[in-house]
Every structure is written in C-alpha cells, then in structure tokens.
Amino acid sequence: MSSAELLFDSADRPAPTGPVLEVHDLAVSFPSESGRVRAVRGLSYQVAPGEVLGIVGESGSGKSVSSLAVMGLLPPQARITGSIKFQGRELIGLNDGELSKIRGKRVSMVFQDPLSALTPVYTVGDQIAEALLVHRGAKISKQAAAKRAVELLDLVGIPNAVERAKAFPHEFSGGMRQRAVIAMAIANDPDLIIADEPTTALDVTVQAQVLEVLKTAQEVTGAGIVIITHDLGVVAGFADRLMVMYAGKAVETGQVDEIYARPRMPYTLGLLGSIPRLDVGEKQPLVPIVGQPPSLTELPPGCPFAPRCPMEVDACRTAEPELVDVDGSAEHRAACIRTDELAASDTEGAEAAVEIFGAEVVEEAPIAKVPREERKIVLQLSGLVKHYPVTKGVVLKRRVGTVHAVDGISFDIREGETLGVVGESGCGKTTTLMEILNLQKPMGGTLSVLGQDAADLNAKSRKAIRRDLQVVFQDPMAALDPRLPIFDVIAEPMQVHDLDKEHIANRVPELLDLVGLRREHASRYPAEFSGGQRQRIGIARALALNPKLLVLDEPVSALDVSIQAGVINLLEELKAKLGLSYLFVAHDLSVVRHIADRVAVMYLGKIVEIGQVDEVFDAPRHPYTQALLSAIPIPDPVKERQRERILVTGDLPSPANPPSGCRFRTRCFLHATLSEDKQRTCVEVEPPRQEQGEDHEAACHFAQIRQVL
Amino acid sequence: MTVILNEGDSAGTSGAASGSPVDAAPEPGKSTTRGRLVLTRFLRNRLALFGLVVIVLMYLLAFVGPLLSKWSYDEQDYTAFLQAPYPAHIFGTDKIGTDMFAQTMRGLQKSLLIGLLVAVISTGFAALVGAVAGYFLGWVDRGLMWMVDLLLVLPSFLIIAILSPAFRGKSWLLFVVLLAAFQWMITARIVRGMTLTLKEREFVKAAKYMGQSPGRIIAKHIVPNMASLLIIDATINVGSAVLAETGLSYFGFGVQPPDVSLGTLIASGSDSALTYAWLFLIPAGFLVVFVLAVNFVGDGLRDALDPTSSRGRKREKKADRDRDDDAPASTQGPDTTTSSTTTSGGGKA
Numbered sequence A: 001m002s003s004a005e006l007l008f009d010s011a012d013r014p015a016p017t018g019p020v021l022e023v024h025d026l027a028v029s030f031p032s033e034s035g036r037v038r039a040v041r042g043l044s045y046q047v048a049p050g051e052v053l054g055i056v057g058e059s060g061s062g063k064s065v066s067s068l069a070v071m072g073l074l075p076p077q078a079r080i081t082g083s084i085k086f087q088g089r090e091l092i093g094l095n096d097g098e099l100s101k102i103r104g105k106r107v108s109m110v111f112q113d114p115l116s117a118l119t120p121v122y123t124v125g126d127q128i129a130e131a132l133l134v135h136r137g138a139k140i141s142k143q144a145a146a147k148r149a150v151e152l153l154d155l156v157g158i159p160n161a162v163e164r165a166k167a168f169p170h171e172f173s174g175g176m177r178q179r180a181v182i183a184m185a186i187a188n189d190p191d192l193i194i195a196d197e198p199t200t201a202l203d204v205t206v207q208a209q210v211l212e213v214l215k216t217a218q219e220v221t222g223a224g225i226v227i228i229t230h231d232l233g234v235v236a237g238f239a240d241r242l243m244v245m246y247a248g249k250a251v252e253t254g255q256v257d258e259i260y261a262r263p264r265m266p267y268t269l270g271l272l273g274s275i276p277r278l279d280v281g282e283k284q285p286l287v288p289i290v291g292q293p294p295s296l297t298e299l300p301p302g303c304p305f306a307p308r309c310p311m312e313v314d315a316c317r318t319a320e321p322e323l324v325d326v327d328g329s330a331e332h333r334a335a336c337i338r339t340d341e342l343a344a345s346d347t348e349g350a351e352a353a354v355e356i357f358g359a360e361v362v363e364e365a366p367i368a369k370v371p372r373e374e375r376k377i378v379l380q381l382s383g384l385v386k387h388y389p390v391t392k393g394v395v396l397k398r399r400v401g402t403v404h405a406v407d408g409i410s411f412d413i414r415e416g417e418t419l420g421v422v423g424e425s426g427c428g429k430t431t432t433l434m435e436i437l438n439l440q441k442p443m444g445g446t447l448s449v450l451g452q453d454a455a456d457l458n459a460k461s462r463k464a465i466r467r468d469l470q471v472v473f474q475d476p477m478a479a480l481d482p483r484l485p486i487f488d489v490i491a492e493p494m495q496v497h498d499l500d501k502e503h504i505a506n507r508v509p510e511l512l513d514l515v516g517l518r519r520e521h522a523s524r525y526p527a528e529f530s531g532g533q534r535q536r537i538g539i540a541r542a543l544a545l546n547p548k549l550l551v552l553d554e555p556v557s558a559l560d561v562s563i564q565a566g567v568i569n570l571l572e573e574l575k576a577k578l579g580l581s582y583l584f585v586a587h588d589l590s591v592v593r594h595i596a597d598r599v600a601v602m603y604l605g606k607i608v609e610i611g612q613v614d615e616v617f618d619a620p621r622h623p624y625t626q627a628l629l630s631a632i633p634i635p636d637p638v639k640e641r642q643r644e645r646i647l648v649t650g651d652l653p654s655p656a657n658p659p660s661g662c663r664f665r666t667r668c669f670l671h672a673t674l675s676e677d678k679q680r681t682c683v684e685v686e687p688p689r690q691e692q693g694e695d696h697e698a699a700c701h702f703a704q705i706r707q708v709l
Numbered sequence B: 001m002t003v004i005l006n007e008g009d010s011a012g013t014s015g016a017a018s019g020s021p022v023d024a025a026p027e028p029g030k031s032t033t034r035g036r037l038v039l040t041r042f043l044r045n046r047l048a049l050f051g052l053v054v055i056v057l058m059y060l061l062a063f064v065g066p067l068l069s070k071w072s073y074d075e076q077d078y079t080a081f082l083q084a085p086y087p088a089h090i091f092g093t094d095k096i097g098t099d100m101f102a103q104t105m106r107g108l109q110k111s112l113l114i115g116l117l118v119a120v121i122s123t124g125f126a127a128l129v130g131a132v133a134g135y136f137l138g139w140v141d142r143g144l145m146w147m148v149d150l151l152l153v154l155p156s157f158l159i160i161a162i163l164s165p166a167f168r169g170k171s172w173l174l175f176v177v178l179l180a181a182f183q184w185m186i187t188a189r190i191v192r193g194m195t196l197t198l199k200e201r202e203f204v205k206a207a208k209y210m211g212q213s214p215g216r217i218i219a220k221h222i223v224p225n226m227a228s229l230l231i232i233d234a235t236i237n238v239g240s241a242v243l244a245e246t247g248l249s250y251f252g253f254g255v256q257p258p259d260v261s262l263g264t265l266i267a268s269g270s271d272s273a274l275t276y277a278w279l280f281l282i283p284a285g286f287l288v289v290f291v292l293a294v295n296f297v298g299d300g301l302r303d304a305l306d307p308t309s310s311r312g313r314k315r316e317k318k319a320d321r322d323r324d325d326d327a328p329a330s331t332q333g334p335d336t337t338t339s340s341t342t343t344s345g346g347g348k349a
C-alpha cells in the first residue's frame, strides 16, 4: 500500500517495548437470578506489538466478555478483578473518561455486527472523520479529516472511495460495512485492535476479503490484534498464537502450528476432530463432543471439561488443572492432568481425536452401492423459475422491476442420495427450497417430486406427497413452536395425516430414541433445550412420517462446531439406516463435502457447476467454484499459509438487475485475463451448462481445471 | 393499552431459554400433551387456584343466594328505610327499603355474566378476526380491517344509546353482544400485526409444509403464541365491560330499574358513601373481589401457557437437577446459562 506511509507516520511516537496488552488473572462475574455467573475465571495472556492472538472457544466460553473487559465496555453490574495492563498502564480502576481517551485511539474494536457500530444517520465518511477529530482534536482540520477518511476507505478496499464516503451505512453491503468499521478502527493508528467474530456474519467470499483487509490493517499500523472466533479455520492462517477457552478459562495456549499439530488438551483435540475438512476427500469420521458446556453459576470442582471428556479419570474431579508447560516448552501450555499421555500417544491431531473420542465413519446404505442410473428419481427440477415483482408506491402499486431469484435451474436427486446446494447468501438457495416445498406449479419449468409433476397435483395428492417430503430448518429455535411441548411438536405431522392416537403415542418415544434424546424429554418445552438438541427435535419431527426426501436448509449453521459434528453424524446415520435422500443447503462447503454425494454451486439464481462432490472439489471447472473453494479457510496452519487465495472482488450483484451474458462476469478473475473478443463472448452469450467429465457440468465458456485446495 | 409480552409471545428467536432445567417431572414412559401440561401447571399456582375458587363461589352465591333470602330485589320493606346491616337485612336496606342483599346478589348475577361474557366474546372475536386477517391477507384482510376501522370511528356510546331503546325488554344477552361489539377492534389490530410476524416464523412454515390446514395453524400455532396478550386483554376487558355497563346504565341505557347491576348499585350508593357506607361498600367490595379474582386466574393461565415462565415450576427444580445429573452424557439436560448464546453464535447465514 503506497498510501500507508502517508497515513500512518508512527515515527513521532517512540516504539513501545514489551507487550501491548498484558492481562493477568482476570475474572469477570455477573449477578443473575440463579447465582453469580462467573463468565471469566482467572485469565492471563499477553499480546506483543504486531502479534496476532486468536481466541477460540464455544459460545458462552467468555471470549467476548474478556475482550469487553479490556475495552471497559462491560455493564456496570459486572464485577471485574485482576489486572489489565495496556502498554504498562493499568486499565482496571480507570474511570470512563480516562478509558475513552485510550479506547478508539490506542485500542479499537471491530464487532461481529458492523451495523451496530455505525450510526445510521451519518454518512460513512463523516463517521470516520469524526473518529479522527475526536481523538486528534485541534491537531487536524475538518477538511484533512474528511480527506483522510477517504484514504482510509480506499485502504480497506472500498471501490470508488470518494463517492462511497458520502453514502449512508444502510447503502453498504455487509462486507463493505465491516470494511468501513475496520477503516474506523485503524483511523487513529491504534496499538491494539480487538476483533470479535469480525467475519461470522459474512459470506465466505466476503470473509476472505475482510480477513485480507485486517491483515493489511495490521501491516500498516503494526498493531497487535486479538481476533476472537469460533472458526478454527479463520485463525489457522491469520493468528500467530492461539488461546483456547473453555468455561471462562484458557485451557490451552501456544503457537498456532504447535496447537494444530500437537493439541495437548482433550477439548482442543475434540474441536479439531469435530470440523469436517474441505481438503480431505475420503470420508473421515467426525468427532462429536457430547454434552453441553457447564453452567457458569455453580461449577463443580475439578476440570470443567470432565463431564464431556473421554479421558476423564477420578483425579480430574478433585482439583481444576492449571495451565502447565507441555512438551517441555514454555510456549505451549495446557490445562489437563493427562497431557503427558496425549504426548506419548503415537497418533496426532485429528487422528488422535478420532481414536480418543471413538468416532466412526458411518456405514453407507445398501442403496448407495446401486449405480446411480438404476435408482429412482425422487426429485427433479428442470428449468425452474421464480421471479418476484419489485413494486413501488403504497396505494397504486407499480411494477418497476423483477428480482430473478431463481432463473432456470435443473437438477435431480436419486434415491439414497444427498445433493448439497452451495452459494453465497442471496443466490436463491432458500427460494429454490421454498418452491419445492410449496408444491405448486412453478412460474417456469417443471418440478416433480417422487415422480409426480407439481402442476398436476390437487389438494389431496399434494397432501399425500407432503408425507414423503419433509423439511428441517436452519434456526432450531424458530422452527419449533415455543408454546408446544416436544410431544406435540413431534406428533403434529402425524396428527395432520390422521394417524391414530395410539400409534402416535408409541411413535414419539421411538423417534426421540432415534435422534438420541431421552423419552422423558417429551413433556418439556423447546426453550429448555440447547441448540443441538432442538435441531434433533426438528429432525425427529421431519422423520415422523417415514419420509423419502428430506429438505435441509442450513441445518447445522446455527450450531457450535462441537455440537455440529453430532448432528452431522446423526444425519448420516439416519440416511444410511432409513434410506433417505437429502437436499442439503449449506454455505459451509466443508460440511457439504463431508455429507453430500453430489454438489450444485449456485450463483445469482443459476447453477454454475454441478457434479460428483469429489470431482467438483478436487477439479473445479467454473471460476466461481474455484473462488468459493479458495475462500474457505482450512484448519491447518501450514497448508493455510501456503494457499493462494483467489479473491473475488466486490459483492453479489443485485438479482433485480443481473449482468448480461455470464452472470459472474463482473467478479470473474478469469474474465479479466481474457482477450477482448473472448471477453465479448462472456458479455454477450450466456454460457450453457456443459459436460465436463463423468457427472460433472459447468457453465463457463472457458472452463478449465484449477486446483485450489 | 399497554401490552406486556413475554418471550414466548414476542416470539423472538432470542432463544431466551431463560433456561433453568425444568418441569413437571414426568412419569417415565408417559408423555404429557399440551392440554394436560397446562392444566398441571395451572393447578400448581396457588393464587390462580384461589382466584378460580373465588369466582366459582361468587357464581354460586349470586345464583343460590337469592333463593335463601326471603326478600326479592324488587320488593320493598316499608318497615326498614336506610337501615345498616342487621339480622333481618344482613346487608342493610336502601332509602326505599329494598333489601341490599337481594339487590347485591341480583347485581352480581348481572355483572358476573356481563363482565365475563363480554370479555370472552370480544377477546375471542378479536383473536379470530385479527389472526384471520393477518394470516390470509388479500381481500379478506382488507374487508376485515375496513370493518375494524369503521367501528373504530363510530362513536360507540352513542350507537349503544340509540340502539338500546329498541332492545328494551329484550334479552340482556343482546346487550352483552352490543358491548362486546365495541370492544374488540384495537385488540384485533394488534393481533393482526402479531400474526404477520408469527406467520413468517419457521415453525408456522413447518406446519404449513406438513400439510396442516390454515384453520388449524391459526388455532394451534398462532393464537397460542399470543396467549399472554389475549389473556391480559381479556382480564382488562372484564373490568372495562363492568364499567361500560355501569356508565350506560347511569345514563339510562343498559340495565334499567328496577333491575340492577353492581354498576348501578355502586353508582347510586356512591352519593351516600360516607353517610350510609354499606350502600356503597358492599357492592363495590364484591366488584373489587371479582376483578381481583379474574386477574389472579388470568395471571395463572398466562404462566401456565407460557413455557418460559418459572412460576409453575419452582418447586420442581431440585428434583429435576438430580435427574439431570445421571443423564447419559449425550443427552444431558439443557445447559443453564449458555443456551441464549448458542443461537446467536451462528448468525452467519
């Protein structure tokens, strides 16, 4: 970046020596009805200048609370003890006025939700300029601040920054907002940036862009970065050191490479084993960590992980293990009494996890051995179209345009097969599902479910088909009626299809067994279950009528990784046991690679590539698939650092006004390198889906294999 | 009207899982459905049960009491004017010698019936119209909302006043319907709004894709999820129906002498509240007890229907905790502190 020097002239400040941030024995607790919630219990860590520290852990492990404590942003009822030293200066006990001098200038924060960090009524440029003016006061003129704001926006990769600085936050897409927030965070050349799940709300392609921007920001400011995430992939390539948190404590710390290669605490091991790998072709067993994180109000003595730990022995329950050096290095520390045994075992990493947690590869169903062509087609879409009108005006609605949500897609699913559908948000995945579930005659093309054309259905035959076609939703909380006990939730589809009471009363406990819940749970309400359990309930309900085809809309994306593995395993088992077919929509390509037999990649309402999962992942033909795959971080620091990222520029174009010819051309890296008349082909001719190999099609005029994993 | 919603209602995906491990320790192998669960939760609430008993007793008193008294509400005892309570007239008499006990009982009959019926009818109608309009939208919605708006702009008091003479002598039930007819519109609008948001929730979609009919979806998923709103609305309506009836009666519509209601009794007794206190205090006391009892029952019902409320379950906590400890790890009881964050952790659609 050439503008970097001009922006960040840190020469006038003496380079600080020693760590930027030193947290020692930090404890945070909140009062609650059922006792004090001890959200953080004795946390110590340091961040050196220019160092990136990753903090990972499950939801509720105290990641955010500990960072909010550093920023002094906790609510007043929080009780904070310990010490937080920023460049040698103690922060605990400072009053708000003194803290805010440091906050925003020397330490800045990037939140998960960029919208909440921007004020809706001021332009983005003004807000960044404001951040400069507040902290530099008279030292900088208004004009200079405005100019610098534009430079900052340019630095974080916002195209046409001069114009864009005048836009309001709501006119920005999610990724651009996050970039604007990062611009604001680095405006005052901070010494420490804390980023709390900065990419969780974003699409993978945009996530890759934002991480890239954070890296740039770190390079130009030389700041230390604390990045909080639950995604072990994100930190693998980005962080230097890692801290794994569990129940408010650090349970393992060390160099990233060390921890990924040689985890010494069963929890870390389990986490690493629970993520499906994008880069592994053959089926790998996923390690589910059973149970839930403990309640932070009344922790039993001993290791907090003990109830979920496969290596737990009696000694674990007596005293909570402290962080101790492992493998004879002070760099790598773990809080477990059996680290030595882990070190002594001859397997490492994910393999060791599989061994210790006892995960198994799910057996394939017998139907999977039958050649694909000989199996029955359960779902067939050909040229399906769904357009939404865009209207203007309240009283007299005028049609001003059309959103091409789904624009002619075709695929089929055979018996016992899983088709994964992937793509950025807004590409039409959910619309496709809803069209299938509605079972109405589509706007264009045909839809046939279990051999019956949706256009020919009447109310009665439609209801009959609904028996065999069931759905599992993304948000397990929203998908269950909060007012219905679980028994009624699971019984509902059977009541709808008029099964007799006795049958239902027998079937519900059976289903609970099937999805790994206890029969007594039937009389509880949904709110009393954890996310993973709720998703199991959703699956039990979907299975109540012995369906043939299950439509799953991001069924695991709302779950923590350790829980996610359990649900994926369950889905695989059920598929094998009951011979189900799945239509599996997900944005997480690793999950799709793990569970799907075939995959369809969607872009702006079209399928750009479809085929056998290993074919598509190992030899992607379409530039978009290649970009998508390369954007997914792999939880392996060594591999991750060597990978070359294909960054797609910009955001998804509006589906109300898709580009002519090839829809991907505005963001296509290949297109940019083509000769002029080839480019014209992309602009003028819509690429048809062409055979690329056995069961592998892609829609690009210049398709070529490019390995990205 | 201020509407207090709890998590169950506003139906946030907050996953508010206030989440103490809970509930009605079920006998193993036997599952409880919603109806039974709500009943046990209601019965566990002492105050609500007490309220229910009081209401039942009041009904009994109102309808059996007069049979035991030798005076009727339209009879005068010319030997006793304005007497304070004494054995012959246990609630005393008024200035023309009518027995206050007989009058109060008669008034209680009227007010109990009018109050409860109006509340149930108007809230029920509001729920129906609002939910149907919000669920189906289109011309159904336009038609129903047009009706709501029309009724809202019409001066209800005037209409009732004009219509009453026509109904004079006819059944008091007509009067009830009339009162109810002017009380449901605002609630219906609120219900419609809530239906619009509920309809987009995935559990409603799930029911739809199961093949559940619209009528059943409204009855089973939409209305129960507004239960708190509706119950609060109904309890408020009981009070306001009794008051509206009083107001109308005062101006000479509604319940007419010699017939009485608690409202008319209070109105006429209020002048002498300080001098001949029993004329005012006795009917007013009955009204207060009645409205309070209705509120207790309403509260209890709301807690019983609301899975996130902790009232119905407190005593169960300990037993349940013991049960959860021996749970096999894979199916452990719900976490107590973190469930609210589990859902938020993954807003990465």
Ligand SMILES: Nc1ncnc2c1ncn2[C@@H]1O[C@H](COP(=O)(O)OP(=O)(O)OP(=O)(O)O)[C@@H](O)[C@H]1O
Pocket: A030, A031, A032, A037, A038, A039, A057, A058, A059, A060, A061, A062, A063, A064, A065, A066, A075, A230, A296, B337, B338, B341, B342, B344, B345
């Ligand atoms: N203001 C508060 N009052 C009471 N309890 C709180 C408050 N903020 C957080 N907690 C509790 O502190 C614990 C740790 O929360 P924290 O937000 O740090 O989790 P996290 O690791 O960031 O999780 P996530 O991955 O979901 O962001 C949780 O049990 C949470 O419920």
Ligand code: SF4
Pocket: A265, A266, A267, A303, A304, A305, A306, A307, A309, A310, A311, A312, A313, A316, A321, A335, A336, A337, A338
């Ligand atoms: S201390 Fe014991 S329970 Fe805790 S992680 Fe180590 S082996 Fe498992």
Ligand code: SF4
Pocket: A622, A623, A624, A662, A663, A664, A665, A666, A668, A669, A670, A671, A682, A687, A699, A700, A701, A702, A703
């Ligand atoms: S057709 Fe052209 S623009 Fe489209 S993906 Fe292929 S190369 Fe890119």
Ligand SMILES: [Mg+2]
Pocket: A063, A064, A065, A196
């Ligand atoms: Mg957090």
